[in-house]
Amino acid sequence: xxxxxxxxxxxxxxxxxxxxxxxxxxxxxxxxxxxxxxxxxxxxxxxxxxxxxxxxxxxxxxxxxxxxxxxxxxxxxxxxxxxxxxxxxxxxxxxxxxxxxxxxxxxx
Amino acid sequence: xxxxxxxxxxxxxxxxxxxxxxxxxxxxxxxxxxxxxxxxxxxxxxxxxxxxxxxxxxxxxxxxxxxxxxxxxxxxxxxxxxxxxxxxxxxxxxxxxxxxxxxxxxxx
DNA sequence: CTGTATCCTCCTGGATACTG
DNA sequence: CAGTATCCAGGAGGATACAG
Numbered sequence: 001x002x003x004x005x006x007x008x009x010x011x012x013x014x015x016x017x018x019x020x021x022x023x024x025x026x027x028x029x030x031x032x033x034x035x036x037x038x039x040x041x042x043x044x045x046x047x048x049x050x051x052x053x054x055x056x057x058x059x060x061x062x063x064x065x066x067x068x069x070x071x072x073x074x075x076x077x078x079x080x081x082x083x084x085x086x087x088x089x090x091x092x093x094x095x096x097x098x099x100x101x102x103x104x105x106x107x108x
Numbered sequence: 109x110x111x112x113x114x115x116x117x118x119x120x121x122x123x124x125x126x127x128x129x130x131x132x133x134x135x136x137x138x139x140x141x142x143x144x145x146x147x148x149x150x151x152x153x154x155x156x157x158x159x160x161x162x163x164x165x166x167x168x169x170x171x172x173x174x175x176x177x178x179x180x181x182x183x184x185x186x187x188x189x190x191x192x193x194x195x196x197x198x199x200x201x202x203x204x205x206x207x208x209x210x211x212x213x214x215x216x
Numbered sequence: 217c218t219g220t221a222t223c224c225t226c227c228t229g230g231a232t233a234c235t236g
Numbered sequence: 237c238a239g240t241a242t243c244c245a246g247g248a249g250g251a252t253a254c255a256g
Binding site: 145146149161183 | 217218219220221
């Protein structure tokens with residue numbers, strides 16, 4: 001995400017970075033702790049390798065997370081949020097809280 | 109959005125309701141004031157009629173907004189947030205604030 | 217003005233096989 | 237383990253025409 005013509009509206013700017021469901025779920029998981037590739041895949045559940053990898057790479061390019069490769073055998077790759085990624089926590093928290101309320105109202 | 113098997117994670121529940129960009133933009137606009145169809149269309153800008161209508165109908169079915177038809181000629185249709193829709197404000201605010209910060213950092 | 221109805225294109229994302 | 241490479245299906249979404 002280069003600094004080229006950001007939308008005038010801040011909400012749209014935010015949507016550019018996390019407009020898709022997968023990125024939000026990745027953020028949710030990494031907000032808790034650093035995770036390995038397969039750990040992340042298992043946690044999200046129904047995501048394919050291709051989609052997980054492409055989202056992780058995009059988020060890395062956007063500066064939301066940091067990818068660290070440990071040259072071991074078998075290889076180990078850890079994903080952790082950058083400061084900018086962690087700064088999204090208020091959004092995730094707001095989504096969490098709203099979800100809680102929604103569940104209370106609609107789930108019996 | 110029926111009360112059928114909501115996800116265990118509240119964040120996922122929230123994503124079920126507002127996982128797409130268009131819905132977020134509609135919420136952003138209606139958070140300010142009640143709006144008419146064409147007003148909304150013009151405000152969002154690059155959305156087609158079909159997509160705008162389908163999202164509005166989905167959000168109405170989910171109880172996020174209220175659609176009021178005034179039997180006039182020409183017809184007038186107003187969209188306003190329900191209480192549940194308005195309760196999403198903290199999420200929109202968090203997105204707004206994050207977008208502001210992001211713009212400051214990346215837009216010179 | 218506020219839609220509905222079609223057609224069509226593109227992209228997201230799943231499934232599978234293979235690799236360092 | 238952590239991917240890459242391919243192929244393919246489904247749905248999101250645009251364009252256009254038409255209607256009440």
